[in-house]
Amino acid sequence: MIFGRFYLYLISNLLLSFSIAFASNPDSTSQSIFYVITIEGVINPVSAEYIVKSIAEADIKAIERIIAVNTLGPIRVTQALIGNLRKGEQKLIINITSLMGSIERNARGIGYGYRESKAALNMFTKSLSNELKDEGFRCIVMSPGWVRTDMGGPNARLTPQESISGMIEVISGLSAEDSGEFFNHTGEKLPW
Numbered sequence: 277m278i279f280g281r282f283y284l285y286l287i288s289n290l291l292l293s294f295s296i297a298f299a300s301n302p303d304s305t306s307q308s309i310f311y312v313i314t315i316e317g318v319i320n321p322v323s324a325e326y327i328v329k330s331i332a333e334a335d336i337k338a339i340e341r342i343i344a345v346n347t348l349g350p351i352r353v354t355q356a357l358i359g360n361l362r363k364g365e366q367k368l369i370i371n372i373t374s375l376m377g378s379i380e381r382n383a384r385g386i387g388y389g390y391r392e393s394k395a396a397l398n399m400f401t402k403s404l405s406n407e408l409k410d411e412g413f414r415c416i417v418m419s420p421g422w423v424r425t426d427m428g429g430p431n432a433r434l435t436p437q438e439s440i441s442g443m444i445e446v447i448s449g450l451s452a453e454d455s456g457e458f459f460n461h462t463g464e465k466l467p468w
């Protein structure tokens with residue numbers, strides 16, 4: 277489990293762009309896992325500058341790929357590791373979403389594919405939190421804020437370090453009542 281924590285701190289000093297599950301040994305069905313964080317993400321094509329602006333521009337194949345990575349990826353990781361997580365002590369599942377996945381905060385449209393992929397990830401995580409509540413799991417979605425990564429671009433407000441240290445603090449303080457919620461990197465609750 278030291279392995280998992282090592283990675284968490286490693287990310288806080290590097291980039292947000294990571295696609296990993298924190299596991300002692302994901303291949304072994306006998307190993308326990310404390311927590312899983314899914315972070316992979318794609319946007320169409322790669323940068324916010326190119327976000328699909330109209331339904332006429334929307335490319336169904338690209339949307340399929342975005343949903344496969346951003347939504348089905350975390351579902352697959354969760355399904356593969358749930359047995360190990362049940363044997364762990366902390367039972368944390370953190371899926372990295374986006375404010376763009378909030379239906380309530382969607383005031384300007386655009387971003388076809390990406391928005392749907394994150395809204396579906398949010399719904400998946402909410403359902404999971406309900407299913408696993410009695411087993412002591414805490415399952416949340418977190419928005420990292422606008423971060424200077426390949427996806428966020430050079431004008432983004434936060435450094436990866438700022439975003440990730442904030443997220444680590446929020447994750448460290450999660451209670452059972454927080455399960456099934458949508459947070460940002462400062463711990464503010466966001467609307468669905």
Ligand SMILES: NC(=O)c1ccc[n+]([C@@H]2O[C@H](COP(=O)([O-])OP(=O)(O)OC[C@H]3O[C@@H](n4cnc5c(N)ncnc54)[C@H](OP(=O)(O)O)[C@@H]3O)[C@@H](O)[C@H]2O)c1
Pocket residue numbers: 291292293294295315316317318345349372373374375419420421422423424425426427428429432
């Ligand atoms: N940056 C922001 O401002 C911002 C805002 C809101 C939400 N987010 C969310 O934060 C998370 C991290 O984004 P980021 O800013 O770090 O983006 P990023 O710099 O573009 O990195 C995206 C990461 O996703 C991985 N990835 C892409 N396709 C994959 C696939 N098919 N399977 C596995 N991994 C795949 C990439 O791996 P490779 O490097 O190997 O391609 C890369 O590590 C994403 O979920 C994103 O939606 C970011």
